[in-house]
Amino acid sequence: MMTESKEIKLIDEEGRRVDGRKPDELRPIRIEAGVLEKSDGSAYIEVGRTKIFAAVFGPREVHPKHLELPDRAVLNCRYHMASFSVDERKPLGMTRREIELSKVLREALETVVFLEEFPRTMIDVFVEVIQADGGTRTAGITAASLALADAGIPMSDLIAATAVGKVAGTLVLDINDIEDKYGEADMPVAMTPRRNSIVLLQLNGRMTSEELKKALEMASQGIKKIYQLQIEALKKRYSVVSLEE
Amino acid sequence: MYYFNEKEIVVPGQLLADDPKKSGPGTYVLDGKVYAAHAGLPKLRDGVVVVIPLKGPYKPEAGDWIVGVVTDVKPSSIEVDLGGYMTAVLKYPERQGPPEGLTVGDVIYARVKSSNIRGVFLESEEMKKLTNGIIISMTPARIPRLIGRKGSMIALLKKETGCNFWVGRNGLIVVSGKSSEGESAAISAIRVVEKEAHSQGLTDRVAALLKSAKGRNHDDREQGDKAN
Amino acid sequence: MSLSTKSPRMSPIKIMQNRIYELLKQGKRIDGRAPHEIRPVSISTSVIEKADGSAMVSMGGTKILTGIKVETGTPYSDRPNEGVFTVNAELLPLASASFEPGPPDERAVELARIVDRCIRESRAIDLEKLVITEGERVYMLYIDIYVLDYDGNYFDPAVLSAVAALATCKIPRYEVRNGKLERVEGESMKTPIRTIPVSVMIGVIQDRLLVDPSPMEERALDTSVILGYDSDSNIVSIQKNAPGLLSLNIMEQIIELGSKKAEELRSILVEAVGLG
Numbered sequence: 051m052m053t054e055s056k057e058i059k060l061i062d063e064e065g066r067r068v069d070g071r072k073p074d075e076l077r078p079i080r081i082e083a084g085v086l087e088k089s090d091g092s093a094y095i096e097v098g099r100t101k102i103f104a105a106v107f108g109p110r111e112v113h114p115k116h117l118e119l120p121d122r123a124v125l126n127c128r129y130h131m132a133s134f135s136v137d138e139r140k141p142l143g144m145t146r147r148e149i150e151l152s153k154v155l156r157e158a159l160e161t162v163v164f165l166e167e168f169p170r171t172m173i174d175v176f177v178e179v180i181q182a183d184g185g186t187r188t189a190g191i192t193a194a195s196l197a198l199a200d201a202g203i204p205m206s207d208l209i210a211a212t213a214v215g216k217v218a219g220t221l222v223l224d225i226n227d228i229e230d231k232y233g234e235a236d237m238p239v240a241m242t243p244r245r246n247s248i249v250l251l252q253l254n255g256r257m258t259s260e261e262l263k264k265a266l267e268m269a270s271q272g273i274k275k276i277y278q279l280q281i282e283a284l285k286k287r288y289s290v291v292s293l294e295e
Numbered sequence: 296m297y298y299f300n301e302k303e304i305v306v307p308g309q310l311l312a313d314d315p316k317k318s319g320p321g322t323y324v325l326d327g328k329v330y331a332a333h334a335g336l337p338k339l340r341d342g343v344v345v346v347i348p349l350k351g352p353y354k355p356e357a358g359d360w361i362v363g364v365v366t367d368v369k370p371s372s373i374e375v376d377l378g379g380y381m382t383a384v385l386k387y388p389e390r391q392g393p394p395e396g397l398t399v400g401d402v403i404y405a406r407v408k409s410s411n412i413r414g415v416f417l418e419s420e421e422m423k424k425l426t427n428g429i430i431i432s433m434t435p436a437r438i439p440r441l442i443g444r445k446g447s448m449i450a451l452l453k454k455e456t457g458c459n460f461w462v463g464r465n466g467l468i469v470v471s472g473k474s475s476e477g478e479s480a481a482i483s484a485i486r487v488v489e490k491e492a493h494s495q496g497l498t499d500r501v502a503a504l505l506k507s508a509k510g511r512n513h514d515d516r517e518q519g520d521k522a523n
Numbered sequence: 524m525s526l527s528t529k530s531p532r533m534s535p536i537k538i539m540q541n542r543i544y545e546l547l548k549q550g551k552r553i554d555g556r557a558p559h560e561i562r563p564v565s566i567s568t569s570v571i572e573k574a575d576g577s578a579m580v581s582m583g584g585t586k587i588l589t590g591i592k593v594e595t596g597t598p599y600s601d602r603p604n605e606g607v608f609t610v611n612a613e614l615l616p617l618a619s620a621s622f623e624p625g626p627p628d629e630r631a632v633e634l635a636r637i638v639d640r641c642i643r644e645s646r647a648i649d650l651e652k653l654v655i656t657e658g659e660r661v662y663m664l665y666i667d668i669y670v671l672d673y674d675g676n677y678f679d680p681a682v683l684s685a686v687a688a689l690a691t692c693k694i695p696r697y698e699v700r701n702g703k704l705e706r707v708e709g710e711s712m713k714t715p716i717r718t719i720p721v722s723v724m725i726g727v728i729q730d731r732l733l734v735d736p737s738p739m740e741e742r743a744l745d746t747s748v749i750l751g752y753d754s755d756s757n758i759v760s761i762q763k764n765a766p767g768l769l770s771l772n773i774m775e776q777i778i779e780l781g782s783k784k785a786e787e788l789r790s791i792l793v794e795a796v797g798l799g
Contacts, residue, residue: 087672088619088672089618108380109352132588168352176616180588199306202335203333205308285304401537430539469538
């Protein structure tokens with residue numbers, strides 16, 4: 051827990067951040083696909099200390115029936131945080147932030163899924179944050195798109211995401227919790243890596259238009275790296291399993 | 296020009312070819328190029344690129360054989376759970392009563408009559424009530440591989456385990472054998488088929504697994520006999 | 524992939540129910556286990572750094588994550604010299620097609636209360652040691668259980684994960700200095716634990732018992748009971764958690780079987796968390 055009296059140097063004399071990273075450096079990332087058994091597709095991601103599970107169910111019949119769409123699937127997304135995932139315990143139940151992020155994530159995912167392949171069904175995506183240390187919605191959507199791919203749901207592209215921030219006047223890639231809390235801007239970006247298109251974009255804070263352009267470029271570079279890890283995770287999932295004798 | 300290797304998994308959005316005429320199932324065309332629409336194995340088949348998904352939902356088609364569980368019996372129709380959150384309907388003439396005296400909890404092997412906006416309907420003719428066996432589920436995407444070319448894989452399983460199999464295109468399977476060892480071996484083999492991505496050599500590997508399982512059971516039984 | 528989950532209480536599949544009982548009579552189960560065999564258990568603790576205590580437990584395919592957050596607060600008026608703990612559980616929609624998003628339903632509430640009972644009735648936590656100022660300020664332990672993957676029997680792994688998280692919890696120390704409540708930086712204490720409760724879920728089909736049922740087995744059971752035991756093999760909680768008749772004649776067998784399995788689970792737990 052941070053106390054006010056501590057002086058936090060977000061960028062030191064050598065340009066290093068609180069965790070020793072350079073401004074354009076990502077935190078250590080670990081991505082795995084197919085980690086849960088009961089869902090149709092799943093993934094797990096760690097970005098620094100942020101830890102998230104994502105799972106997909108569907109396409110499945112819609113209940114109640116009146117919610118179904120005649121020409122495509124309905125995609126639902128729930129972004130939820132465990133009570134112990136944050137510094138101060140979060141009480142049970144959905145907060146306004148979780149509701150907003152659920153919407154923003156859903157809209158991004160809807161853009162890439164071929165929903166018309168499954169009319170009158172629903173696809174449920176669940177993003178469960180078990181530890182939050184900055185960048186939960188971006189890590190969440192990175193895992194969620196991987197879970198959709200793991201479920202065999204047809205998509206035009208994967209989605210990879212990261213957040214760019216500004217601390218002590220410097221643009222930094224993949225902000226952690228401290229940088230988010232004490233920095234001047236926080237911009238989560240999600241993109242389809244192959245087509246270089248943005249599917250999620252938000253900004254909290256203040257940037258000049260020059261900074262914004264640079265930040266988007268920085269995000270795009272980071273996203274390319276994250277995309278490679280997603281590909282590796284899927285390949286690993288289906289590598290030939292040796293027969294157990 | 297093709298951009299894939301049949302031995303490597305592709306991811307959604309991966310570039311496969313630059314001739315839009317080469318787009319087959321599991322791919323899509325954008326700006327004149329062909330891309331993968333799922334995670335899966337790319338293959339050149341009948342002159343087009345297809346991506347075979349390793350997991351995926353069931354899309355019912357008329358003529359498909361399915362395995363289902365009866366969840367509701369109404370005066371002139373029966374609701375059948377196909378797994379994967381899908382329910383099908385079997386209609387029957389009210390005065391005749393439910394075919395084979397079906398009640399909730401029964402397992403059937405039946406043919407899909409039609410699948411459209413109104414739902415999935417099953418044929419009541421040729422419908423079989425299954426009365427013995429173990430029901431397991433597997434991703435529908437791998438069912439064709441379990442059946443094998445001209446039924447070769449399932450025939451291998453039948454021969455090596457002595458079990459009977461009812462394989463539903465919807466991913467539900469009933470295995471029924473004379474011994475629980477045979478059934479266990481059959482279920483293990485089915486799991487291997489489900490997990491293995493590459494199709495080369497899969498049949499051989501499954502055959503080897505079953506032969507070694509048979510050998511183990513034989514030894515156990517011999518030892519058991521000796522102990523007695 | 525799962526069989527339809529329109530209702531949580533799914534009717535049994537006849538061929539499976541018959542087969543499961545036939546196999547039980549031969550001392551076998553569909554997944555190859557013996558009737559009294561528990562699936563492999565794995566326990567990892569301190570997996571969530573932001574939580575004061577945490578444990579991830581898997582029993583077969585069922586995975587449960589428990590986290591503990593410690594705060595301070597006022598004690599119950601009738602127990603001024605005791606700290607407070609609460610247990611909450613969520614059946615995350617991630618874990619099963621039959622778990623819907625939303626506030627905890629009756630199953631989640633039942634799970635939380637069963638885990639709570641095991642810990643409370645065994646007096647596992649020495650609550651008197653969790654007092655800062657009697658009658659005014661005490662430690663509050665929030666034990667939150669999340670079911671991440673449901674492959675049958677979430678009860679036993681939930682109790683294991685809650686107790687493992689408690690056993691490895693680092694309670695941040697607070698003190699009252701000059702009338703102000705202050706965190707003592709760098710100091711923490713271990714949860715004062717007196718006994719290690721565990722639970723055992725036992726399923727009944729006619730005259731046969733099985734432990735740690737898989738989902739297909741749960742569907743085929745006549746009924747089931749969950750028993751909680753402390754380190755001295757006292758029974759500290761019982762819950763018949765399913766409809767159906769429970770024959771009086773079989774109770775003695777159930778209690779004995781439960782006691783044996785509890786010892787087994789306790790030793791797995793003790794080894795995993797390094798308790799004496």
